[in-house]
Amino acid sequence: xxxxxxxxxxxxxxxxxxxxxxxxxxxxxxxxxxxxxxxxxxxxxxxxxxxxxxxxxxxxxxxxxxxxxxxxxxxxxxxxxxxxxxxxxxxxxxxxxxxxxxxxxxxxxxxxxxxxxxxxxxxxxxxxxxxxxxxxxxxxxxxxxxxxxxxxxxxxxxxxxxxxxxxxxxxxxxxxxxxxxxxxxxxxxxxxxxxxxxxxxxxxxxxxxxxxxxxxxxxxxxxxxxxxxxxxxxxxxxxxxxxxxxxx
Amino acid sequence: xxxxxxxxxxxxxxxxxxxxxxxxxxxxxxxxxxxxxxxxxxxxxxxxxxxxxxxxxxxxxxxxxxxxxxxxxxxxxxxxxxxxxxxxxxxxxxxxxxxxxxxxxxxxxxxxxxxxxxxxxxxxxxxxxxxxxxxxxxxxxxxxxxxxxxxxxxxxxxxxxxxxxxxxxxxxxxxxxxxxxxxxxxxxxxxxxxxxxxxxxxxxxxxxxxxxxxxxxxxxxxxxxxxxxxxxxxxxxxxxxxxxxxxxxxxxxxxxxxxxxxxxxxxxxxxxxxxxxxxxxxxxxxxxxxxxxxxxxxx
Numbered sequence: 133x134x135x136x137x138x139x140x141x142x143x144x145x146x147x148x149x150x151x152x153x154x155x156x157x158x159x160x161x162x163x164x165x166x167x168x169x170x171x172x173x174x175x176x177x178x179x180x181x182x183x184x185x186x187x188x189x190x191x192x193x194x195x196x197x198x199x200x201x202x203x204x205x206x207x208x209x210x211x212x213x214x215x216x217x218x219x220x221x222x223x224x225x226x227x228x229x230x231x232x233x234x235x236x237x238x239x240x241x242x243x244x245x246x247x248x249x250x251x252x253x254x255x256x257x258x259x260x261x262x263x264x265x266x267x268x269x270x271x272x273x274x275x276x277x278x279x280x281x282x283x284x285x286x287x288x289x290x291x292x293x294x295x296x297x298x299x300x301x302x303x304x305x306x307x308x309x310x311x312x313x314x315x316x317x318x319x320x321x322x323x324x325x326x327x328x329x330x331x332x333x334x335x336x337x338x339x340x341x342x343x344x345x346x347x348x349x350x351x352x353x354x355x356x357x358x359x360x361x362x363x364x365x366x367x368x369x370x371x372x373x374x375x376x377x378x379x380x
Numbered sequence: 381x382x383x384x385x386x387x388x389x390x391x392x393x394x395x396x397x398x399x400x401x402x403x404x405x406x407x408x409x410x411x412x413x414x415x416x417x418x419x420x421x422x423x424x425x426x427x428x429x430x431x432x433x434x435x436x437x438x439x440x441x442x443x444x445x446x447x448x449x450x451x452x453x454x455x456x457x458x459x460x461x462x463x464x465x466x467x468x469x470x471x472x473x474x475x476x477x478x479x480x481x482x483x484x485x486x487x488x489x490x491x492x493x494x495x496x497x498x499x500x501x502x503x504x505x506x507x508x509x510x511x512x513x514x515x516x517x518x519x520x521x522x523x524x525x526x527x528x529x530x531x532x533x534x535x536x537x538x539x540x541x542x543x544x545x546x547x548x549x550x551x552x553x554x555x556x557x558x559x560x561x562x563x564x565x566x567x568x569x570x571x572x573x574x575x576x577x578x579x580x581x582x583x584x585x586x587x588x589x590x591x592x593x594x595x596x597x598x599x600x601x602x603x604x605x606x607x608x609x610x611x612x613x614x615x616x617x618x619x620x621x622x623x624x625x626x627x628x629x630x631x632x633x634x635x636x637x638x639x640x641x642x643x644x645x646x647x648x649x650x651x652x653x654x655x656x657x658x659x660x661x662x663x664x665x666x667x668x669x670x671x672x673x674x675x676x677x678x679x
Contacts (some may be wrong), residue, residue, distance in 0.1 A: 147636060177561065182581055185581075186578055186581065186582060211584060212584075214581065214583065214584035215584040217582075218582075219578075219582040221575060221579065223573075223575050225573075225575035225576060225578060225579035227579065227580075227594055229597050229598060237582070239583035239584060239595065241586060241588055242585060242586040242593075243583065243585060249517075282452070287583070288582075288583075289418065291583065291584065302617065
């Protein structure tokens with residue numbers, strides 16, 4: 133089993149006394165899907181953002197694909213990681229002034245120095261995988277939320293990443309649009325993509341994840357398999373959270 | 381309010397405005413008759429009989445007032461366009477430094493913006509002229525042979541000679557406006573959602589590439605209107621040229637009023653000149669704005 137992400141004793145405080153991350157450790161192996169759950173403000177987003185250097189931390193160490201980052205936040209190492217790790221955001225964050233295809237080819241052409249035509253061909257392939265190749269010439273604002281999020285996934289895949297980070301990818305979507313995005317993520321998991329997913333989607337977590345990590349107030353409350361977590365969570369805090377989720 | 385009342389109020393306002401304008405015109409006619417000058421522009425073609433230190437086109441004191449005014453307008457245009465360029469370049473650099481990650485640069489540019497914005501422009505012009513250019517010890521500040529010479533005679537830059545008056549005005553106006561432009565640029569950059577920065581960074585794009593391809597194109601629509609008003613302010617502020625003795629349109633107008641007493645005509649000319657100048661700036665910016673908005677295929 134090759135570890136892709138190893139985090140050791142990550143600690144981060146925003147303001148004095150309030151910890152965003154409190155001694156968080158975890159390991160994600162190649163081809164595995166880790167779902168991170170927890171109430172809002174529990175530090176889930178902060179945690180996965182440290183894995184590609186969008187967030188700094190005060191103590192501890194992160195090792196992504198064999199590249200170590202420590203609290204010094206070495207830009208060159210982070211740049212190396214970003215070229216090999218894709219990220220999908222809650223608000224899609226597509227570039228509104230670029231067409232769908234341009235959104236996807238920008239990084240391969242400028243970061244990996246691939247030829248434009250080659251990047252476009254691969255971009256079209258990714259779009260067809262996501263079922264949105266007919267929109268290639270359109271602009272983000274002309275697409276529905278679900279379509280935009282699928283473009284964002286294709287954009288993240290364009291660099292052929294070895295790890296994908298998802299930060300609440302379906303939280304900003306209409307309920308009937310959620311499944312088209314989750315389906316795309318299921319297919320990626322089946323193809324063996326290593327993924328870390330922050331989500332509240334229980335169905336997705338049960339079906340796709342290999343591990344569920346539950347956080348509260350910056351601490352890892354428990355890490356376990358989805359079977360155990362959803363039927364027989366050890367901790368009172370986890371059970372309380374799941375009960376709350378069930379009500380919706 | 382009833383309809384009849386409304387009409388009455390409207391009528392009252394019209395009456396007031398017309399009376400006011402009438403009163404002013406009456407005053408003017410009485411004063412013009414008293415001075416025995418009358419309202420005409422024939423004097424424009426009499427010889428100006430004053431010398432001008434700077435003239436981009438040939439000029440001598442035997443040329444007429446009209447030509448002197450045109451030279452002044454050209455002088456104004458020259459100083460406005462060049463300080464506009466200096467202000468834009470400086471302002472853009474400082475605006476980016478202010479928003480950038482480098483803490484020292486950000487602090488320095490914040491200090492620059494604060495000092496420049498919170499002192500009067502007239503004071504800054506005086507500083508550049510009397511302390512800056514005229515105050516150089518031994519009359520020379522920098523002299524690199526055949527490349528640049530900065531002295532109390534102004535700036536000489538490989539063949540191009542700028543008088544100390546023009547240089548002081550260029551520095552004063554350029555630096556003063558650059559502080560405001562820096563803030564406009566900063567506002568534009570901040571108007572781009574944080575997610576756009578995170579998105580390009582997470583794709584491994586460099587900060588430079590991200591700024592050029594992602595942030596600036598989205599910041600421009602927010603920057604341009606503010607930039608236009610700063611350009612218009614700069615144009616109007618250029619009339620302070622008189623303080624350092626640069627012969628711009630305002631200074632020449634001033635001299636002509638002293639010589640001929642034609643204050644009304646001269647102020648009309650001044651008004652029209654600035655209207656023309658600012659309409660020119662406004663229209664250029666509008667064209668740029670439209671080009672950018674039309675090239676945008678998204679909302």
